[in-house]
Amino acid sequence: MKITDFVCYEVSIPTRRRHTWASSTADVGQGWFILKVFTDEGIVGYGEATAMGEWGGDFSRYYGETASTCAVVIRENIFPAIVGCDPFDIDLIHHKMDSAIRGHNYAKAAVDIALYDIMGKKINMPVYKLLGGKHRDRIPLAHSLGVVMDINAAVDEAKKAVDEGIKNIKMKGGLDLPRDVELMKRLREAVGPDVNVLVDANQGYPSPKEAIKWGTEMNRYNLQYLEQPVEGIMQMQQITKMLQCPVCADESCWTVADALDIVSLRAADYVSIYVSKAGGLYPARTIASICENAKIRCNVNGSGEFGIGNAANLHMACCAKNIDLASVFPVTHVEGYPEQTKVAAHWYRDDIIREPFRYEDGCLVVPNGPGLGVEIDEEKLKKYGKEI
């Protein structure tokens, strides 16, 4: 089988409410990158990247990407290097992509996801079978509260999400530290002791010492873990050493090389793996293995993926034993289907896949169909997207 052609799209789907965080004020789901890859056997694969200009690694170690930059580097650099390749030669393809252009992991992730979709369709197996198989059938979700939300509105929304089955609340913080402590306290009072509450500061705390101080305050209310309080692996190491609750690296762990640095410096207790930050499922699987061998627990997170990216995330989140923390994935809503949740992880009003993933007891069920296990609604792709 040979890779023959591709089409790029920029897609925007209306959201239920605004969702922003400390390091990004751009709206989610507005201008995501969708890729369609063709083969000489007629098998077509789809990829997605939630490319955002404002989102990058520590100290601009990795740059922001957009749907447009993804389209340009795929057209001018990546595709010329991999056209004619067999999608099953995924390691070789990653080497070719990395030789053709450094970085641009979101563009590479979209290609990698589309190739896994093709491989799965070719052998009539779900993608997780190509990643080592499945450790769990469903992935627990964390409901994410945006950083600009009023405290009362955030508490009210958390209660509604818990009523709909959610057992993990992720509170975005990092802009106003006393507000973070107050919201943590109010959330714990509202949801009780059995729901996990974690705080993601998105590098927003001014220094490691302040992160330790405010993290200790929040941990009085049983903080499950503090995610990316500050910027920088050395700074994260200082907090990990001092804070009683676990510390999770997100922006500090972009690539396989970052995972090795975190392990060697013991700079985090947990790692948040993204298919996109890593540059695709193949390198993301390597990060999971590195963390497993270092006894680091992981989750797979995203940035509000549509159905294609969400499917890739679900396949990734079930494939490693140490990926056992809850994920921030949207509960996909497809127009015409009954809403599975009103509030819980309900991000979008519609999607470009034909059927939503099943939501059960606070979890999304991993799809079992061939490839990514989703069917694309080409009409919806036209309605919400444009070729770029």
Ligand SMILES: [Mg+2]
């Ligand atoms: Mg995060």
